[in-house]
Amino acid sequence: MKEAFAFLPRSWSRERRSAVTIAIALLGAVIFLWLLAIPLSWMPDPIGPAAAQFAAGALCTVELTVAAGLIGIVIGLLAAFGKLSKVPPLRWVANFYIWVIRGTPLLVQIYFVFFALPDLLPVQLSDFNSAVIALAMNVGAYNAEAIRAGILAVHKGQTEAARSLGLSPLQTFRDVIFPQSFRVALPSLVNNFVSLLKDSSLATAIGVVELMNIGNRIRSASYQPVPVLITAAVIYLVLTTLMTQISGALERQMNVEDHK
Amino acid sequence: MEEPLNMTDSTIGNSAALKSGAERTPLITAENINKHFGTAHVIKNVSTSFYQGEVAVIIGASGSGKSTFLRMLNRLETHDSGRIVIDGIELNADLKHIDAVRREVGMVFQSFNLFPHLTVLDNVTLAPRRVRKTPRAAANEAAQALLAKVGLSAHVHKYPHQLSGGQQQRVAIARSLAMQPKVMLFDEPTSALDPEMIKEVLDVMKDLARSGMTMIVVTHEMGFAREVADRVIFFESGQILEEAPPEAFFGNAQNERIRAFLGQIAN
Numbered sequence: 001m002k003e004a005f006a007f008l009p010r011s012w013s014r015e016r017r018s019a020v021t022i023a024i025a026l027l028g029a030v031i032f033l034w035l036l037a038i039p040l041s042w043m044p045d046p047i048g049p050a051a052a053q054f055a056a057g058a059l060c061t062v063e064l065t066v067a068a069g070l071i072g073i074v075i076g077l078l079a080a081f082g083k084l085s086k087v088p089p090l091r092w093v094a095n096f097y098i099w100v101i102r103g104t105p106l107l108v109q110i111y112f113v114f115f116a117l118p119d120l121l122p123v124q125l126s127d128f129n130s131a132v133i134a135l136a137m138n139v140g141a142y143n144a145e146a147i148r149a150g151i152l153a154v155h156k157g158q159t160e161a162a163r164s165l166g167l168s169p170l171q172t173f174r175d176v177i178f179p180q181s182f183r184v185a186l187p188s189l190v191n192n193f194v195s196l197l198k199d200s201s202l203a204t205a206i207g208v209v210e211l212m213n214i215g216n217r218i219r220s221a222s223y224q225p226v227p228v229l230i231t232a233a234v235i236y237l238v239l240t241t242l243m244t245q246i247s248g249a250l251e252r253q254m255n256v257e258d259h260k
Numbered sequence: 261m262e263e264p265l266n267m268t269d270s271t272i273g274n275s276a277a278l279k280s281g282a283e284r285t286p287l288i289t290a291e292n293i294n295k296h297f298g299t300a301h302v303i304k305n306v307s308t309s310f311y312q313g314e315v316a317v318i319i320g321a322s323g324s325g326k327s328t329f330l331r332m333l334n335r336l337e338t339h340d341s342g343r344i345v346i347d348g349i350e351l352n353a354d355l356k357h358i359d360a361v362r363r364e365v366g367m368v369f370q371s372f373n374l375f376p377h378l379t380v381l382d383n384v385t386l387a388p389r390r391v392r393k394t395p396r397a398a399a400n401e402a403a404q405a406l407l408a409k410v411g412l413s414a415h416v417h418k419y420p421h422q423l424s425g426g427q428q429q430r431v432a433i434a435r436s437l438a439m440q441p442k443v444m445l446f447d448e449p450t451s452a453l454d455p456e457m458i459k460e461v462l463d464v465m466k467d468l469a470r471s472g473m474t475m476i477v478v479t480h481e482m483g484f485a486r487e488v489a490d491r492v493i494f495f496e497s498g499q500i501l502e503e504a505p506p507e508a509f510f511g512n513a514q515n516e517r518i519r520a521f522l523g524q525i526a527n
Contacts, residue, residue, distance in 0.1 A: 161375070163336075165387035166362045167387060168359065180377055
């Protein structure tokens with residue numbers, strides 16, 4: 001998607017326009033979630049009376065997505081390091097993890113964490129936490145591939161230059177390789193994040209009261225699937241649109257080379 | 261500063277190219293170096309020494325092993341056998357030794373390898389701030405002075421892609437100098453440049469040589485070798501075929517291979 005805030009003054013630096021775009025989109029997301037109940041309450045039956053529930057459901061969806069998304073980045077980084085490791089067992093573990101997660105349905109993974117994990121480990125997780133773990137593990141496997149590709153895309157000469165200046169391997173990664181590979185990986189990471197937001201609707205299967213769950217409840221109570229599902233879809237659409245705006249601005253901010 | 265990790269004796273043969281007044285102890289000693297890439301024997305039993313303040317120019321056809329040899333001197337390539345000692349530190353698999361050597365040895369690459377996501381100033385200050393723990397303000401000040409020296413004061417806040425190749429290579433030289441190395445290695449520093457930019461880089465290198473910097477330069481710029489070098493080293497098939505002061509080397513090359521090479525370069 002193209003820059004939505006192209007109306008910002010051209011005289012501003014690219015960084016400044018991007019930062020403002022990010023701020024506006026973030027603020028928009030907060031206001032949207034905060035005030036969502038008000039426009040919904042103006043709607044006719046069956047949406048109006050359930051406005052507060054829709055707003056709470058949307059908030060829960062965002063919470064699921066943000067929590068799983070952040071954990072998923074960490075898991076993705078670890079799995080990418082594993083795949084690129086010179087130590088064979090680390091590679092095997094990372095490859096096995098990615099193979100299993102990408103080769104099985106997300107619904108199975110969510111059920112597994114919620115129903116099967118308590119039988120295997122002495123833990124009892126809430127439905128929300130189970131969903132966060134399953135979603136984070138899932139998106140982490142896809143993130144790993146994106147991050148790995150980003151790291152491999154950085155030219156070998158960059159490492160050579162950094163190392164020959166005396167930077168340690170860790171400093172080389174943090175200051176030279178990671179910023180460049182993150183820029184390469186960002187579009188894929190954002191795609192994964194948008195998918196995650198949509199996939200979080202599967203958490204309804206274990207009883208998490210997020211947007212889809214609310215939609216199901218209202219639909220079955222009102223027998224009016226059309227307005228209810230359209231409302232849910234529109235809320236998802238607004239959230240994913242805001243997210244792509246934020247990521248687009250982030251990309252432009254970091255993309256030093258293609259913009260003057 | 262690092263303590264010398266491994267002192268060596270100074271019995272290595274003296275170079276014909278010693279500058280008057282230079283110390284007799286070699287700064288860099290390479291003894292019987294061998295290197296294979298798979299089945300190819302790319303460096304064959306090479307031994308030589310480099311002295312404080314010396315400017316050595318390494319020439320030879322591509323594939324002769326000259327770049328590989330240069331890259332061994334800060335262990336961007338490993339050697340299979342033999343010994344490399346730099347400023348008293350032996351280069352081996354020990355990471356501490358490698359890091360200690362790399363802090364003393366600057367490297368300039370054919371493809372510049374500037375960090376594209378950092379400004380010119382940050383390219384120059386990154387290593388001093390991270391490795392030498394220089395405070396940002398002091399590092400910036402030192403970097404500004406170095407960038408002025410290479411004629412780039414007007415460009416400190418630009419990104420590498422906004423500069424010409426010659427300007428980028430001069431930034432790369434300033435970036436290496438910011439670590440105050442004892443030796444500077446140049447790996448074909450002008451080979452990726454348009455002809456009109458070669459001079460500005462060579463001029464910076466000449467200034468550096470005049471300031472007394474120890475330099476080892478792999479290049480095809482024979483004019484630079486003639487004018488600046490104390491010693492010319494000719495690589496052929498992974499061996500040093502000849503090393504001599506430039507007058508002797510260019511004046512009456514006895515070896516037919518060298519004559520043929522110089523003839524091709526001249527054309």
